[in-house]
Amino acid sequence: MGFWKKVDEEIKFSGTITRKTIAAETGINIQTINRAIERDSKIYVEEAFKVAKVFGKPVEYFLEGQFIENSLSDKTKDETNSQLYLYSKHQKLISACESLSENDYRAVNLLASTLAQKIPSYANTNYFTGK
Incomplete structure (x- = not known):
């Protein structure tokens, strides 16, 4: 390319x-x-x-x-x-995570992993808009 x-x-x-x-x-x-x-x-x-x-x-x-x-x-x-x-x-997300403390990074990582496992179609929902 x-x-x-x-x-x-x-x-x-x-x-x-x-x-x-x-x-x-x-x-x-x-x-x-x-x-x-x-x-x-x-x-x-x-x-x-x-x-x-x-x-x-x-x-x-x-x-x-x-x-x-x-x-x-x-x-x-x-x-x-x-x-x-x-x-x-995902560059913006990666950059944001780079500035987190180790504990905060682990918390965000755990949250993302939990969401991905529990709600496989999470990306297709309107969770944040309430629709």
Whole structure:
């Protein structure tokens, strides 16, 4: 997976960053961004750093997938890409947990494990909205 495909994935996961946001914050033309994502084009180093900054991530994060795609077995690629997907999806939760004390972290972990075991369809309920 190239740089721009990784950017496209991050846009989907962020919920707040759009292609328009990237264009506004980097000075890269929106049509250029659209074409680059569609074609998974190469990127100039300067632009790569600007785009990574929009997401608050190191540029290596967006280039990591290229290494994974080219140098690992198919099974390892799938597992690694799955882990990267999960990390991207749950990055805010992971960051929040990193700042907890050890006892608080254990409590959150226990709560999450308990919810996952007792209520398998928990994610499909409207528990928080009361509907």
